[in-house]
Amino acid sequence: MTSTETPPTSTPPSAGDRRRWFALAIVMTAAFMDLVDVTIVNIAIPSIRQEAGASWSQIQWITAGYALAFAAGLVTGGRLGDIHGRKRLFLVGIGGFTLASALCGFAVNPEMLVASRILQGAMAALMVPQVLSIVHATFPAHERGKVFGLFGAIVGLGAVSGPLLGALLTEWNLFGLGWRPIFLINLPVGVAGLILGSRFITESRAPRALKLDLVGVALVTLGLLMLLYPLTRGRELGWPLWGHVSMAGSLVVFGALVAYERRKGARDGSPLIELSLFRVKSFAAGIAVQLVFGIALGIFFLVWTLYMQEGLGWTPLHAGLTGVPFSLAVSTAAGLSVQKLVPRFGRRVLQAGALTLALGVLLYIWESARYGLGITSWQMAPPLVVMGVGMGLIVAPLTDAVLSGVPREHAGSASGLINTVQQMGNALGLGLVAVVFFGRIGERLTPAQVGPEFADAFQYALGWVAAVMGAIFLLMFALPKRPAQHVEGADTAGGGEGADQQAAGEPADARKLPGQKTASELVG
Template structure:
């Protein structure tokens, strides 16, 4: 999720007796829930899509990575457009476009159309999602926002648990013979209702002094990411051609050009896409690395885990979805405990403990996968998944606030938006790396009897990478503040909105 650049929001002077704001809240919360579920619902259906549509490994990666890339590239832009043109207007455009893109995904005639539709869906989510907390801040008085943010936490927990299960059920039921397609088509009635009700109940707001949109900065970010991710995703399939290495090296040049341009942009008119002065704050610079690495972990694990369960072990989608329930429950419980009790008392140590606990869970999973082989049962996975979920919960809920705790208040919106953007970019990078750490160790010409063992071995290899990344994250966290002052739920209304604290479990 993201936020807008800190600006002076136009107060709407909401009154306690105005019931319309609660209808508006229900609408934007439903949209946030729809986005979160859509992120988690797709992974469980990936093997079904591959089997029924004949999608290649790289296309499977792009079905998830394309959404994450478009979402990441558009987050800050979407928030800025809401400030300039009106948050209600951008929210309605976003939810309408998201609904249309969902229909295109559901009726995709081939894998190429599905990938393109997923990229459009991610772009529309980037217009819709940043407006959610901006609308809350503009609609609710300060004394009611605590209750509102509590409701958002419940929505996050519900989405984390229900997404994989809903995806499994819709795929398993094969409604009207549509196979995997209902996972996208279910968004249609929800999106249409949100659009109609949003027109009636959401009140328009915008920032009268919004900064200009940095289109060149947006273009440079997208080009750099494509130059890095496209060769990573297609490299194995194309036998790692020379142009792929040149493209990945060239992405570093484009990133350098982005930094130089943003520095000049800030000096010229004070409206860069990325506020480079933020990197002078040591804890924020380290936090960017932590958030990116954490996004890579999520991108790698959830995709290879789904392929391992359904292709390697041959499990049905519903069994795979139910197997993940201990993970989702542990995330929700640990997240609440972390924010409310542990971090205020123990500070940074809680996040570092979370990184180590998650690494232990990964290693425990690796040990069990190796010990039990293809005969492993769902109940045997429950412990490592619960340990991993607990570790993630300790990290994911307070992470953004901890990283932002030493950032100047006037830059909290920009910093939070950037953090959430790099997590999505890390997610897309992780999905691209799946071709190296998972498909890269699988032979292209497997006999049917070799598929299960090959996928199981590749899963174990990927887990080693995940454990190594979690160890690196633990070390990077030493640069975070020891006793952060959590801001809990958003920037001061005088300084705009802070990013929505919604964990993105996968894309």
């Protein structure tokens, strides 16, 4: 796991060294590129399906494959950065991400595009965990407030601009390339980042990094593939027996993973997953919340895009502009929740967010049923704003709540596990789209049937999302009433990561650890 608490082995740039600001610009640009790539693809999915001739299951794998590779590789990427150097792994990651983007852009068939997206997710898993590790190794504590303020602005810009940029590039059809520029735009940015990063980023690594648990990585990846592949392809293949056997077998693999990690932890203290963390009630509940929340987001964002463009027949630009109120509401509510609401109301803010998000989903279902295929962007705006507010109230303070009871020495492991589970949930949600969305659509639709069938499937899928948010509300009762850093008189020397960073004088925004997605990143 990646940890930001260990000092770098090399001397960081001094306060008067301007190189550190060049390094900041480079790693922030890489984070921006990763975020935009996720959101930009979502808006172009219908165009990819029509122009590339991709099946519905291939469309799912264009998004789920990236999420799965990213989830499976995050832990490995963070650990490799600690062992071999964060600058080195960052350069490998951004170089591989750029190459994978080129392969996506020049894909000759859907199969090549899916494979290239999986490679892209794996390279992002090497690149993203190093970003904030490099920031922590490069900047002293008193400067990190300014740095993370800039980071938050970049993330917010990426969340809003990604769908719009994807819509514009698809609409413009540059050089007759259709959807391909949404990937090819990464090439000049990636090459510049690779060249400048090799010059301006200072190398750092953990002084006593643990060894990489290859068996643990293999078991996690195998278990996820055995679960997600038949879930995604099952409907298309008629739910064969081997699919049910594979999904049941994934539980056996995950059980073997737990047993192996327990033995490895007792033997050499370097497991992939620190199982002792699950004895902390708030962490165990928080992991469950992250998993289920990821499932809800994975379902919603894919079916939302398909509903607007396939069901309603909107252009990518029309759909991209429709999502702007949602993104702005998430960013605004996230800032208020961390700075104003959580210090005063604690856990109730997250629970209010779950109920608000569920209310927005139900309002969206009602409006979709009432206005039918004649629904407009202005009519969608109210439920989207309500949903955005609910999401913002959850995603920003959730990490602090989950980590508040985690011992300081396991903060890095806990942070990496939270983000990995979140991405697993997202991949699982994308797989479940085959059941809750495509399962409602007829196999052979006439043009006159497409709109009504997609609208019905959209409403059905959103019903599942609302039910999931109700489950999340109940799970949140196991979270601490107030994160440790917001408890008056809390012992900052003894507890979790939030307390540790408060003692160091770092602002709340600085508590996002390497690889941990922000509120705005979740919008993608």
